[in-house]
Amino acid sequence: NLYWTDTGTDRIEVTRLNGTSRKILISENLDEPRAIVLNPVMGYMYWTDWGESPKIECAYLDGSERRILVNTSLGWPNGLALDLEKNKLYWGDAKTDKIEVSNRAFFECICKKNESYSHMWLYVLGRFIHFWRSL
16 A cells, blocks of 8 residues: 555545545544655554654554654654564654654654755665755
8 A cells, every 4th residue: 555645635544555435534633744664564654744843753554553652842744654574653843853762652853954955754674764855
């Protein structure tokens, strides 16, 4: 399946790779949904929302059991990466210029730049977290 966020319609949707069975999973209380990552082993999806009240949320892959994971000290949570091996969720914040991590027990800042960039993106490849920023 293919999952995506749509900032124009403020929704999270899913479809099969061939385009059939398209379904809106979440369409309420989303302001500016951005990044989305999946944990297919546990059956969760995680996404960022950088609207009026920025937050990082999660739900089951069918959109049920939605809950807020982080809603403090966020500006524009933009990039999101999931390390399945270490069970950690990383996010980049384009407003605060930080990369942060959660292992569900604590949150910590792992990187902060003084330079000004407009967006930050993250992904996990093997055992490494990669990030890049646009000027």
